[in-house]
Ligand SMILES: Nc1ncnc2c1ncn2[C@@H]1O[C@H](COP(=O)(O)OP(=O)(O)OP(=O)(O)O)[C@@H](O)[C@H]1O
């Protein structure tokens with residue numbers, strides 16, 4: 167692995183969890199969390215005098231058994247929040263102790279930029295395929311338990327290469343990544359807003375597609391395209407690829423958001439596919455992106471952080487080791503109720 171000297175590695179960008187949040191998650195008091203930490207000889211880093219939890223602490227503290235998954239953020243409609251969702255869900259999972267690999271296959275390289283990684287000197291997907299470069303040579307460690315395979319504009323030829331070389335789209339990702347899959351609890355692939363061979367290959371490799379929908383008048387169209395593209399792949403490859411959708415840039419007070427929920431719920435194909443958690447619209451997202459951070463890089467409370475936390479727990483089935491403790495924050499639960507009532 168190329169240990170990353172170049173990304174913004176360091177405590178500043180590393181996903182974090184407050185001790186209060188850990189206590190809420192474990193269903194115990196803050197004092198009991200401190201006792202647990204001490205008993206396990208875990209020493210938390212601090213900002214000022216405020217101790218917090220990072221991936222290296224969360225893993226032995228929570229001892230969660232993650233349900234391993236490969237998830238591709240994918241929908242042809244651009245700008246709905248694929249990269250934002252993939253990044254924040256990955257960082258949130260990491261804050262619970264998960265080992266995560268982010269794979270950027272979008273030639274725009276937005277996920278790569280989000281981690282301030284300069285892909286110029288790094289092998290990217292097209293190099294693994296064309297040059298036979300080992301995938302481990304392209305893995306950048308962004309922060310403990312959080313790795314990235316970067317992308318740059320050269321990946322724009324991926325679709326052509328996969329087609330010209332007549333590569334087996336069902337196997338190509340597996341063959342490239344098989345040596346590292348076991349190293350991670352979760353692998354997230356950030357796809358471009360297109361439906362070429364590279365996205366098909368990612369779709370055939372993943373366990374689940376995650377598609378953010380926006381509450382605008384194009385949401386129904388986005389959903390329709392997603393359904394037909396997955397059906398095409400299912401038919402062609404005799405598969406039944408699972409996909410889940412969630413509402414991003416949601417605003418509880420707008421008719422458009424209500425309409426979007428109604429569209430999703432009224433669609434019989436969406437049964438069991440619509441995640442209950444919606445992510446609200448919030449300035450925190452562009453602000454965090456601008457600072458090359460995720461919402462989980464700081465301990466600052468925010469509604470968007472609550473939303474992504476609830477979404478991550480729902481999507482990745484992260485549950486408190488104490489079955490009777492509350493798995494989601496109060497705010498997220500009340501929003502779930504609001505969505506259910508909106509139906
Ligand atoms: N919940 C949100 N609230 C506010 N802004 C958001 C939210 N989610 C995403 N955004 C903003 O929307 C824009 C598009 O998001 P993002 O880049 O994640 O979309 P994308 O689907 O990956 O786009 P593309 O199709 O180009 O890859 C970005 O400016 C991002 O900051």
Ligand SMILES: [Mg+2]
Nearest residue numbers: 248249272276
């Ligand atoms: Mg994107």
